[in-house]
Amino acid sequence: MKRAREYLGCQLWVEPDDSPERVDELVAAAAESGLGWLRVFLMWPWIERDPGVWDFGVFDAVFDAAARHDIRIKATLTANSGPWHIGTPSMLHSHTGFLRPDQREPMRRYIRACVERYRGHPALGQWILWNEPTGGHERTDEALAHWRRWLPGHYGGDIDRLNRRWLTGYRTFAEIPFPEEIPYAAHRGHVWTSYGPWLDEWRARAAWLIEELTWVRDAVREIDPDTETCVNPTAVLKNQAESGTDLDGIGGVVDTIGATYHPAWGFTFAHRSQFPALMAAGVRLQASLPSVRDVEVTEVQSGNTLNSSHRPCDVSTGEIARFFLSGLAAGASSVTGWCLNVRSHDFEAGDWGLLDDMDRPSERSRMIRHVHDRLSAAFEHTGSWRQAPPRAWVVMDPRAQAIEWIEATGRAVVPGRLANDGAHGAALLAVALMQQGVSTTLTPMDNLPDQAPEGGLIVLSHVVGWDTASAERLLQFVDSGGTLLLDATSGRKNLDSTLHRPWPGGLAETLGFRATGLRT
Known part of the structure; x- marks a missing residue:
């Protein structure tokens, strides 16, 4: 049976100039809080600041400290957010898809460098392929090429069938633009345009996202055929068509499907007393899908936030306990908080920390320890938990x-x-x-x-x-x-x-x- 700590995790934020001593102190604080997982973003813009010059120093320190403290790493790849020299300057990580064909080979080199470095490390527990992926609305040449490739398969190669539904007169699929560009310029945005292009467009974006995730997974699997893979979509309790998210399709790509649940971002439609149950509802939704083998909560709010949210939102110790326990009771194999410690720079700096802003234990981290201890006691009597069958x-x-x-x-x-x-x-x-x-x-x-x-x-x-x-x-x-x-x-x-x-x-x-x- 899994130990209680194997159900509990948090995101660890490190900076490129962090010393091994500071990293070890943070990992030790995680272990003292009862955590068995730490999630880490392998930030490509830090790892390859200049072409072909690789520096994994701070991440080596994280993996080595995790091994010393009996913690496993959820290593998050950031291949969709590269450094300046592949054409994406001033970006740490993002939700966007792959933007240009000429970025593919640098992305593959980055994935290979990360996976080769850590595949045999005793602390490695999971590869997260892409943080919070969505079938986004990028209007790039690569997205247009995918749209034109996808349509013939959807319509069985019958352009006349497409034209009848869309009220268009295209001769080939290769000339079709994005849906918003189809009407005459003066008619764009009018309510009486055909729904046909948009009913197809969301499916094409969803298929594109599955293709891109599969590409990353296959690049990982070429080097590491064994370590668990995961991805954490955000569009679970929202309009999945709008975000181009096919949860069942994504579930077929990875070993574990996760999700991000931040009440301050995503639950503003509900009363805060409903937040834990909403997260449980999302876990049960994902677990109901035929392709899904395992479900986790990859991110849930574990600290207070002022600026990095739709609205400021603190989190009480009781709410933290309910967030973690509701996810586990709904069937999640683990729940990971966002974050163990606060970032130091730019967006999210000073927000979300389980520890206080000085990286010291807080009432929140002490509550996670309490959850760990109570889970350990409960499992001695109940064994591991499983989701109750629905009625x-x-x-x-x-x-x-x-x-x-x-x-x-x-x-x-x-x-x-x-x-x-x-x-x-x-x-x-x-x-x-x-x-x-x-x-x-x-x-x-x-x-x-x-x-x-x-x-x-x-x-x-x-x-x-x-x-x-x-x-x-x-x-x-x-x-x-x-x-x-x-x-x-x-x-x-x-x-x-x-x-x-x-x-x-x-x-x-x-x-x-x-x-x-x-x-x-």
């Missing part, structure tokens, strides 16, 4: 979110019509059920059960669209004795954004009711 499912489907995102773009800011309203509402419904003691899982439509357990419940709210197969699955669930709860914002359209007549699609006539319009 209720709340639907969160990126295909429906795509319609929601398109219809929110460029419109008035009206609650109930915003891109993230469906995702946030589903998350809050899952939280409400869990807080009533009902084991609940967020999940996409395709992953719903067709046979209901005793007392089984499916909840659909603000799920704008679904297809015939999804409706049939819902009916099978009801036929087996389950309960279906849905509201009038659900099932109005199919996944191509065509209105169901009658709606909710595929359910209305069988269940003996139909909606003919909305009163708002």
Whole structure:
């Protein structure tokens, strides 16, 4: 059975001029706090300040100190954020994708240098391929080339089929621009343009992200075939179509799928009493996906923040305990805080530290030690924890979110019509059920059960669209004795954004009711 410390971690921030003594003091403080993991960014702009000149000094100190203190390292690669000499100056790390084809070979050299250096180190426990990846909206030549490569596969090479849906007249896929450039200049941004290009565009971005993550993973695997791989997307409890995130696809790339949960950034739609349950809902969502083998929490707030957030947000000792315990109780294999110590320079400097700003133990770090001790005692009686099987499912489907995102773009800011309203509402419904003691899982439509357990419940709210197969699955669930709860914002359209007549699609006539319009 795993020791308690193997479930607990924190991000360690070092500076390139940190001495081995200071690094050892920080790692020792982590060990004293009961942590068994430290996450470290292998900052390419520090490691290769000049072309071909490699300096791993501070990171060697981290790995060696971790080995001495019985701590394992989650080594985060930053191949998407290189030094000035590959054309990306003044950047430490970022969320962007790969920007130019000529950066590929330098990226491969950086990955090779990192993996060859640490693959056999006794402290290495995991490679994090890319921090907080999203299928972003980069409009680069490389992104355009991917878009044009992706479309023929999606349409089976049939340009006429694309033109019928898009209301266009392209002769080849190679001439198609990004969706925002398709309408005549005076028509761009108008509400009556075809949804077709945008319904395709989010899928293409999601596929691009999976390709890029696979490229990094394969570069790692060429040198280190054994060490666990991980990645931590942010778009879990938000509109996944808008961010180009296919969680199930990403889960198939890595051994462990993680996530970032910072209440100060991502939970501003909720009351702080709901923050731990929201994180548990995200863990259970990821664990429900067919490709996923293991789930972790890669980042969760472990210190106070003033500037580096959507709103200032402190964190109490009790909240820190609940963050870590709720993730573990939901089935996470580990929970890692952000951060052990505060950064010294620029963005985030002075924010997020588990230790105080002088790198000394704080009430927060003492609480993590308390969590460690109580976990050790609990495991002696219960053994390791596992996720309880669900009795209720709340639907969160990126295909429906795509319609929601398109219809929110460029419109008035009206609650109930915003891109993230469906995702946030589903998350809050899952939280409400869990807080009533009902084991609940967020999940996409395709992953719903067709046979209901005793007392089984499916909840659909603000799920704008679904297809015939999804409706049939819902009916099978009801036929087996389950309960279906849905509201009038659900099932109005199919996944191509065509209105169901009658709606909710595929359910209305069988269940003996139909909606003919909305009163708002």
